[in-house]
Amino acid sequence: MAHIITEHEVLAVVFQVRVPASADTDGKPALHVLLWQRALDPERGRWSLPGGRLGADEDLTSSVRRQLAEKVDLRELAHLEQLAVFSDPIRVPGPRTIASSFLGLVPSPATPELPSDTCWHAVSDLPPMAFDHGPMVEHARIRLGAKLSYTNIGFALAPDEFALSTLRDIYSAALGHHVDATNLQRVLERRNVITRTGTTARSGRSGGRPAALYRFADSRYRVTDEFAALRPPG
Amino acid sequence: MAHIITEHEVLAVVFQVRVPASADTDGKPALHVLLWQRALDPERGRWSLPGGRLGADEDLTSSVRRQLAEKVDLRELAHLEQLAVFSDPIRVPGPRTIASSFLGLVPSPATPELPSDTCWHAVSDLPPMAFDHGPMVEHARIRLGAKLSYTNIGFALAPDEFALSTLRDIYSAALGHHVDATNLQRVLERRNVITRTGTTARSGRSGGRPAALYRFADSRYRVTDEFAALRPPG
């Protein structure tokens, strides 16, 4: 078996729920992904995931943190997790390069500074993507949806404190379907994922009862509903 | 950032449910993993996962299939799936090597020929393991347990046709806890994971009613219970 040089790169799919900049949608928040536009060939003009080559003395997670720091303030990054490996020998031109994709999450109200070549794009309306980065985004989106169902990963998309209607909008944007705020509350409270702060928000522009504020009980990733079936006895 | 040569290897955690060779346990089947014993340094004498270096013109899956073929007849392998990446810069001595771990499954009654340095070990009683291969086995075991709950992956551990009590023993061995055959039947039938063949087994050594035979409806991996919670409206 011949061995040639194999490179390894990391690529981060960084999501945030944002209200779209343009007034095209009705102001409803939507799931966005962080992309930068390639200024040089190959694939000049197309949009890329942040990331790049693995350094000699770093593991994958350190590498992706280092390279993401060039695009966003890492303090804004509430969650980072390895997802998949893309290993097609011809997935990019040039030397054979294996890519590990990561899922990164930025909480909703944060508006990190971005370099001029970098911006947020609605996942439902992606620009022309470089290489195999389009499928990587799609894969990450599906994993995020699944993980919202059985983990507390929402903490990494939500503000520190929030009204339930805000949280519903975030879940709804990330899952891509309508979410009932009432049931969301009870599911997450039963699992001890969220707790009331005791304070309330001021009521909105057009009146209405002031919303109770909640926060996530835990700001570290945790599986909250491990078994879909075939639970252990007990 | 300095770049040095980075190697990439694949390692397969191949599981099978087997009745232990020794008469230590009471003949109950248990989950086993395929290991080979290193004849040379480093880590001489310790036990290793099958696998090795990625070739130039193959993707990860092709590579692991090629390298597994040296240990077992690939026709016995009913399922193969990529799991995780281990990227600690000093996880093995010598050139920096990233490892991708795979989950492989061999159906229960098969008894593939093995090279003399290779044999099955009960997962509950592992021998001294080389490098970070011990944690890899543990990680794969946990993933297998989770996937048994929400996919049809059992097809890759079970015979073509089987009595429900056999299937219960297989699930029980893989999950590590008692499983009720009655409930297993209903869960898997409701999801259309198993179907009756219409035939029955001959009744056993000590009498008893002959068992109806079942088979898996699908012998390709399929998610059967996607949502633990937060289902889309319907």
Next chain:
DNA sequence: GCAAAAGTGTTTACGCTACACCCATGA
């Protein structure tokens, strides 16, 4: 008939969805 093993029925419990209804506020 009797023991052994397989299969069925039934009860209980739990979690999620849906929806009607009640509550608190600003104008």
Next chain:
DNA sequence: TCATGGGTGTAGCGTAAACACTTTTGC
């Protein structure tokens, strides 16, 4: 007082665990 949005109660549905009971076989 009314419109608006937040919060609660509750009924219904689906799924799973537990376990007693019935059926079918060999001896």
